Amino acid sequence: xxxxxxxxxxxxxxxxxxxxxxxxxxxxxxxxxxxxxxxxxxxxxxxxxxxxxxxxxxxxxxxxxxxxxxxxxxxxxxxxxxxxxxxxxxxxxxxxxxxxxxxxxxxxxxxxxxxxxxxxxxxxxxxxxxxxxxxxxxxxxxxxxxxxxxxxxxxxxxxxxxxxxxxxxxxxxxxxxxxxxxxxxxxxxxxxxxxxxxxxxxxxxxxxxxxxxxxxxxxxxxxxxxxxxxxxxxxxxxxxxxxxxxxxxxxxxxxxxxxxxxxxxxxxxxxxxxxxxxxxxxxxxxxxxxxxxxxxxxxxxxxxxxxxxxxxxxxxxxxxxxxxxxxxxxxxxxxxxx
Amino acid sequence: xxxxxxxxxxxxxxxxxxxxxxxxxxxxxxxxxxxxxxxxxxxxxxxxxxxxxxxxxxxxxxxxxxxxxxxxxxxxxxxxxxxxxxxxxxxxxxxxxxxxxxxxxxxxxxxxxxxxxxxxxxxxxxxxxxxxxxxxxxxxxxxxxxxxxxxxxxxxxxxxxxxxxxxxxxxxxxxxxxxxxxxxxxxxxxxxxxxxxxxxxxxxxxxxxxxxxxxxxxxxxxxxxxxxxxxxxxxxxxxxxxxxxxxxxxxxxxxxxxxxxxxxxxxxxxxxxxxxxxxxxxxxxxxxxxxxxxxxxxxxxxxxxxxxxxxxxxxxxxxxxxxxxxxxxxxxxxxxxx
DNA sequence: ATGAAAGCGCTAACAG
DNA sequence: CTGTTAGCGCTTTCAT
Numbered sequence: 060x061x062x063x064x065x066x067x068x069x070x071x072x073x074x075x076x077x078x079x080x081x082x083x084x085x086x087x088x089x090x091x092x093x094x095x096x097x098x099x100x101x102x103x104x105x106x107x108x109x110x111x112x113x114x115x116x117x118x119x120x121x122x123x124x125x126x127x128x129x130x131x132x133x134x135x136x137x138x139x140x141x142x143x144x145x146x147x148x149x150x151x152x153x154x155x156x157x158x159x160x161x162x163x164x165x166x167x168x169x170x171x172x173x174x175x176x177x178x179x180x181x182x183x184x185x186x187x188x189x190x191x192x193x194x195x196x197x198x199x200x201x202x203x204x205x206x207x208x209x210x211x212x213x214x215x216x217x218x219x220x221x222x223x224x225x226x227x228x229x230x231x232x233x234x235x236x237x238x239x240x241x242x243x244x245x246x247x248x249x250x251x252x253x254x255x256x257x258x259x260x261x262x263x264x265x266x267x268x269x270x271x272x273x274x275x276x277x278x279x280x281x282x283x284x285x286x287x288x289x290x291x292x293x294x295x296x297x298x299x300x301x302x303x304x305x306x307x308x309x310x311x312x313x314x315x316x317x318x319x320x321x322x323x324x325x326x327x328x329x330x331x332x333x334x335x336x337x338x339x340x341x342x343x344x345x346x347x348x349x350x351x352x353x354x355x356x357x358x359x360x361x362x363x364x365x366x367x368x369x370x371x372x373x374x375x376x377x378x379x380x381x382x383x384x385x386x387x388x389x390x391x392x393x394x395x396x397x
Numbered sequence: 398x399x400x401x402x403x404x405x406x407x408x409x410x411x412x413x414x415x416x417x418x419x420x421x422x423x424x425x426x427x428x429x430x431x432x433x434x435x436x437x438x439x440x441x442x443x444x445x446x447x448x449x450x451x452x453x454x455x456x457x458x459x460x461x462x463x464x465x466x467x468x469x470x471x472x473x474x475x476x477x478x479x480x481x482x483x484x485x486x487x488x489x490x491x492x493x494x495x496x497x498x499x500x501x502x503x504x505x506x507x508x509x510x511x512x513x514x515x516x517x518x519x520x521x522x523x524x525x526x527x528x529x530x531x532x533x534x535x536x537x538x539x540x541x542x543x544x545x546x547x548x549x550x551x552x553x554x555x556x557x558x559x560x561x562x563x564x565x566x567x568x569x570x571x572x573x574x575x576x577x578x579x580x581x582x583x584x585x586x587x588x589x590x591x592x593x594x595x596x597x598x599x600x601x602x603x604x605x606x607x608x609x610x611x612x613x614x615x616x617x618x619x620x621x622x623x624x625x626x627x628x629x630x631x632x633x634x635x636x637x638x639x640x641x642x643x644x645x646x647x648x649x650x651x652x653x654x655x656x657x658x659x660x661x662x663x664x665x666x667x668x669x670x671x672x673x674x675x676x677x678x679x680x681x682x683x684x685x686x687x688x689x690x691x692x693x694x695x696x697x698x699x700x701x702x703x704x705x706x707x708x709x710x711x712x713x714x715x716x717x718x719x720x721x722x723x724x725x726x727x728x729x730x731x732x733x734x735x
Numbered sequence: 736a737t738g739a740a741a742g743c744g745c746t747a748a749c750a751g
Numbered sequence: 752c753t754g755t756t757a758g759c760g761c762t763t764t765c766a767t
Binding site for chain 2: 116118121
């Protein structure tokens with residue numbers, strides 16, 4: 060006595076029988092083909108409701124060669140993946156916008172070689188109609204595979220050192236950094252230091268460049284320290300800066316999380332913020348509102364960046380040959396720390 | 398002149414030709430069937446490498462009626478979705494563990510009715526082999542669909558008011574709350590208040606119950622305020638408590654984020670922490686290390702909870718008729734605030 | 736141990 | 752406008 064492991068679902072055949080039309084007509088009705096009589100359409104709709112029919116995507120994929128899904132690839136080392144609100148915003152927006160078009164979002168990690176291999180196999184297998192890249196690095200073999208297979212792909216944030224021309228949407232990191240540095244200088248700060256993110260990330264590099272654009276020769280090595288976006292690294296970098304340049308009176312930090320770390324280091328060193336040292340962050344993430352003092356920072360239009368990223372991908376999937384990358388303006392948020 | 402939109406991929410047919418065997422044999426070789434000669438196996442492997450063959454999942458699904466994918470459903474209103482590290486940990490662990498078995502993770506939101514509908518259709522369509530529920534509420538129509546279709550499902554955190562017996566993995570919220578409340582009492586605190594999470598979430602309800610377990614009749618209405626997990630709600634609730642019970646000397650807050658808000662309210666009211674008022678959180682999330690003073694809190698074994706959740710689901714997918722839910726112990730982390 | 740052949744459920748080309 | 756038909760690429764009997 061074999062019990063079928065799962066109730067078998069109604070097929071297009073059942074719908075055709077109930078509606079009293081052929082399978083071809085059902086297919087046309089379902090897919091919004093113009094050549095369907097009103098009567099047939101109504102009959103099919105009734106039959107679909109009655110049978111509880113849901114299209115079998117595997118069968119459809121087999122013939123259309125479209126999968127109805129988009130792959131989002133997260134390429135950071137897994138641990139610190141989600142300290143950054145960038146990811147969650149993009150994910151949320153992508154889920155919403157793709158769902159509207161009945162495209163499903165599948166997520167894969169690509170932190171180590173094994174992962175990367177899996178992702179390449181997945182893409183090569185044609186299992187998705189497009190790819191959403193997050194923090195991809197320049198040498199990633201996935202980029203080659205993508206262009207070889209002509210799979211639509213976009214990245215959220217520019218790929219650093221990109222010889223590959225994957226379109227992207229991003230905040231104006233460089234301009235934002237210039238703006239903040241200028242603000243610090245305009246406030247009368249004379250010895251302005253910076254703590255950068257990893258220089259192999261666009262945010263890390265571009266924000267440092269913006270800083271240097273404004274300060275020019277005054278941006279000496281002694282005033283630049285390197286972090287990795289984590290709170291802890293900000294704390295360490297600040298301690299180091301204090302040792303190297305005890306007379307600094309301001310610090311532009313590459314992101315809010317590191318700025319929170321810097322604040323802790325400053326407090327430990329007995330410096331008052333902002334009286335002795337002004338501290339500025341970048342992102343306007345939620346931590347900016349939970350530090351003491353409240354953090355002055357550059358707001359990134361995360362939501363918009365995410366929206367644009369997804370829009371770009373959708374356009375490509377819909378057949379656009381090429382799309383233009385977009386860069387969105389940042390906004391200075393003055394609170395207490397600078 | 399029609400250009401094919403995408404290079405056509407090698408099929409099992411190509412592999413068979415190159416390997417000099419039949420398609421049936423290739424299929425057996427690929428799927429690890431025992432009845433394949435060593436010679437045939439080697440030939441197939443060589444041919445696969447040579448052709449760059451990757452199985453077409455859609456075709457396979459069509460016959461096996463398995464999809465090789467798991468659906469993760471996020472049922473919170475979209476905005477505050479990711480303030481909670483719970484989600485990201487579960488997602489990360491799920492991606493890793495599922496990838497190991499070549500199962501892909503698709504994510505869907507189910508915040509409003511439209512979303513919920515889509516999810517039900519997706520599941521009804523048989524588009525996934527199992528479902529990972531996150532913060533599902535008791536009345537969710539998805540639960541009915543799941544049991545009707547006999548689709549394996551587990552939840553991360555118990556479903557409140559659950560008549561449905563979906564297996565789950567969770568931290569010991571109630572025990573943890575008891576432990577923390579007891580710690581506060583043992584420290585000599587006499588007027589202990591609490592700020593709860595939403596009572597329709599397991600964490601919200603169970604942590605309040607744990608609080609009441611220890612305090613008994615001393616847990617009066619005047620000492621209980623309600624929040625919604627957000628920082629802002631914690632700040633508001635604390636302000637309210639201070640107005641109602643100015644003599645309180647400790648507060649057990651349902652999560653760290655609200656505790657950060659409570660800290661701000663206390664500071665605004667001129668109370669010193671922990672001298673005047675002890676503050677305790679729950680979760681040991683990253684904000685606990687960025688407050689001033691550092692937050693004393695209960696650590697949830699998030700990573701383990703996630704691991705167990707996924708393990709449970711995989712067992713179900715592998716054919717277990719039923720699995721037991723698991724509850725993991727929490728740990729008291731004493732820092733500066735209490 | 737292997738080949739041949741029959742579908743899985745669907746779309747699309749073709750007649751009508 | 753609609754029915755018929757030929758596959759899409761794969762697994763899985765059934766013979767051999």
